Amino acid sequence: MTGLLGRRAERAAIEHLLAQAQAGRSGAVVMRGEAGIGKTAILDHTRDVAAASGFRVENSVGVKPERQFAFAGLHQLCAPLLAHADALPEPQQAALLVAFGLRGGAAPDRFLVGLATLNLLAEVAENGPLLCLVDDAQWLDEASAQVLAFVARRVAAERMALMFALRDADASDVRPFAGLPELRLDGLGESDARELLASAVRAPLDVGVRDRIIAEARGNPLALLELPRSAPPTHLAGGFELPDTLSVPHRIEDEFRRRSSNLPPDTQLLLLVAAAEPTGDVALLWHATAQLGIDPHAADAAETASLLTTDTRVRFRHPLVRSAVYRTATPPDRRRVHGALAAATDPQTDPDRRAWHRAQSVLGTDEDAAAELEQSADRARARGGLAAAAAFLQQAAELTPQPTVRASRALKAAHAKHEAGAPDDSLTLLAEAAAGPLDALQRAHLELLRARITFHTTRGSDAPKMLLDAAKKLTPLDPPLARETYLHALQASFHAGRLGHGRWLQEAAEAARAAPAPPTPPRPIDLLLDGLAIRFTQGFEASVPTLQQALESLCNHDSPADDDNRSWLWLACHIAAMLWDDEAIYVLASRGVRLARETGALATLPAALNALTSVLVLTGETARATELVAEEQAITQATGAPPLPNARLTLASWRGRRPETSELYEAMVREARGRGEGATIGLAQISLAVLHNGLGNYDDALAAATPPVEYDELTFSSIALPELIEAAVRSGQPERAATAMELLESRARASGTPWALGLKARSRALISTGPAAEEQYREAIERLGQCRVATHLARAHLVYGEWLRREGRRRDAREQLRTAYELLSDMGADAFAERAARELRATGEHPRKRTAQPADALTAHELHIARLVANGATSREVGTQLFLSPRTIEAHLRNIFGKLGITSRRQLKEARLP
Secondary structure (H helix, E strand, O other), rough: OOOHHHHHHHHHHHHHHHOOOOOOOEEEEEEEEEEOOOOOHHHHHHHHHHOOOOEEEEEEEEHHHHHHOOOHHHHHHHHHHHHHHHHHOHHHHHHHHHHOOOOOOOOOHHHHHHHHHHHHHHHHHOOOOEEEEEEEEHHOOOHHHHHHHHHHHOOOOOEEEEEEEOOOOOOHHHHHOOOOEEEEEOOOOOHHHHHHHHHHOOOOOOOHHHHHHHHHHHOOOOHHHHHHOOOHHHHHEEEEEEEOOOHHHHHHHHHHHHHHHHHHHHHHHHHHHHHOOOOOEEHHHHHHHHHHHHHHHHHHHHOOOOEEEEEEEEEEOOHHHHHEEEEEEEEHHHHHHHHHHHHHOOOOOOHHHHHHHHHHHOOOHHHHHHHHHHHHHHHHHOOOOOOHHHHHHHHHHOOOOOHHHHOOOOHHHHHHHHHHHHHHHHHHHHHHHHHHOOOOHHHHHHHHOOOOOHHHHHOOHHHHHHHHHHHHHOOOOOOHHHHHHHHHHHHHHHHHHHOOOOOOOHHOOOOOOOOOOOOOOOOOHHHHHHHHHHHOOOOOHHHOOOOHHHHHHHOOOOOOOOOOHOOOOHHHHHHHHHHHHHHHHHHHHHHHHHHHHHHOOOOHHHHHHOOOOHHHHHHHOOHHHHHHHHHHHHHHHHHHOOOOOHHHHHHHHHOOOHHHHHHHHHHHHHHHHHHOOOOHHHHHHHHHHHHHHHHOOOOHHHHHHHHHHHHOOOOOOHHHHHHHHHHHHHOOOOOHHHHHHHHHHHHHHHOOHHHHHHHHHHHHOOOOOHHHHHHHHHHHHHOOOOOOHHHHHHHHHHHHHHHHHHHHHHHHHHHHHHHHHHHHHOOOOHHHHHHHHHHHHHOOOOOOOOOOOOHHOHHHHHHHHHHHHHHOHHHHHHHHOOOHHHHHHHHHHHHHHHHHHOOHHHHHHHOOOE
């Protein structure tokens, strides 16, 4: 095959990929290169080799006009496989069928569709190796590209291979596939280029001309094959010229443009119909050309010119032919063609494509066409195609003649663009909508959306004031939404924190006190709003009853469908930490993870895992915390989202890992300052304080713990207080410890939880002497033993043991220090454990080193799988939870069994897992 001339390295890579897939070690590869470099030829070669080796081969091709149709590319690949969809768990099956428009239902999360696709392909691969080929992936619709990239990152032990061919383009076209293994296609070497050129030009070729062609083509196979076809024989004999100012793909496209422009007018129009209709449906082509009065035989000239074939499907020789034909056409001809295609498209079976063609046929505005696009947007949204819905709405707004309706549709399109993750486009549409006319409620919604975009893109900056202004305007128009917006303003103010411009938190709290009265009974978000407003106008103590009621209400509302409450779980976890309510924070953080898993909300699952990880660090379950960090990192890698450093920093600091903590701290603070997000700096400083208290660097710990307390940050002032008191006492600054102690005691009494009262007693003991100190130490151990925060219980034993040793009570000290050492060692709090070990050695006792366990050989990911299986989960259930296929879980289990020296799930249940 001429397209593979000289591609020895590429052939070897393909053979390796297929061999790995046959052996059950699936993989994916992305081919990149300029147009005409041979990507399609390599895919064709791979298809032939795979088919000869017993692979089932499925294909999909991205087409630029199809990018507005959600999941179109994915449906093209999966449609022949849907007979196997019955084997999927019901939520996955429903997600896939809803995405393809084959079933009604709630719009599925995109990554639940990804998991369903992964398991569908894995199910097919159980019957024999499967190869999935995707050509022109840069033109896939956004939903399909994200799902297929997700699948490519999650395949592991299936008998499956995926290959994507992407044309060199701007970063936005290839972003979903970034980070996948790449196969870069460069131009052919000179000898191979000469051989290919000789095969294309049968006439005698002047040596100078040949060398010029080879130099100008730069090894591009399509250029070597196509450019000489358009050159007159006299040029090939000595006068061949190529324009130096254009890139090779543009030159090829120009040659296709010239070749098509020499065809009869009806043939050119037929080519334009084919170029404008991306599905390749032959019947639709003939229906549309009949609308235009074109004889079907007009296609003969295009086939003779090697530009088009029309057998079972309409196929262009190369995508550049399609783009050349479409670009060459005049706007009136394009409108005629799209009008014919709209008339030929069945409005019952394919209403969205009909609406799209009709819209392209409009000159100026057309209300009926705009209304059809709006209906298409609603259908796309129902399938989970947010980007497609946004594109339809944007075009609908452009076609709307009546200014009031146009402004309304532009506002609706702006909302859709924001939901689809396109803030810049959303702001552009907001500017169009603002030109109006809009009524008062619409204008308030516009300002609210602009504020939310600002918050999501910068976190700090001007978002609090913008949200507050929107809330005030909504107050007389939509009281429930106004209350939610006030709460958003308070949340944004908390995020901005010390970096916010002005006293937004105080101002937002004061404005919220004047918000419309809540409904009866109040919703959890109403209690959150009222409690936070009290917190920052009347003080911590006054807010406790209302905020505790809010937490209780949220804990008692456990419905996956309750989106209003789910959206506030993050804020509620912070409030629970502020009130030292360990039970509420554990319940709410765990629920956030569970609901994200149940609904397949992979976009929000990493943040939920991040929150639960931080809670598990405090409860001393650092092994589980490490597992969740590994899961979060795997998911963000698979989805292309940035990793979340918060929980990793918390975990590293409690483990006493100074280099890792310092590196994460510097990165977090630098990024937080860039975003204007003061709250993140507070979290980072608390982690630094924990690290230095563990290491015994008390001056550094005091410096780190002081700012969160001084700024009175929502959560972090509570968490920082005990760190500050211990650091101040140990660094010889009792006055600062006493001042902080007054604040801690007042707030702990108001909270009344065992965690709060335990920290109060431990901190009071540190600044006390004699029997009073011992009484407080014992109370701290008793109180903290009644709650989940095992880390602080262990530290209570540690500081009690340190005090007993200084009092000369070495035997009593050994008991407390031994307990502290064992607890801290088991939970991986190595710096604090070393503190306990030093004190034990000072009493004359050498701490026993922890003996290695077989489970120590497991990675965090393997330990997570082992724990789930040991608790009775099946491979399918584990795969669903971790967004992996059952076969991949089985492969992990084989590794786990080997490392643990066991052979069955029953033995795994009996194994000692940390």
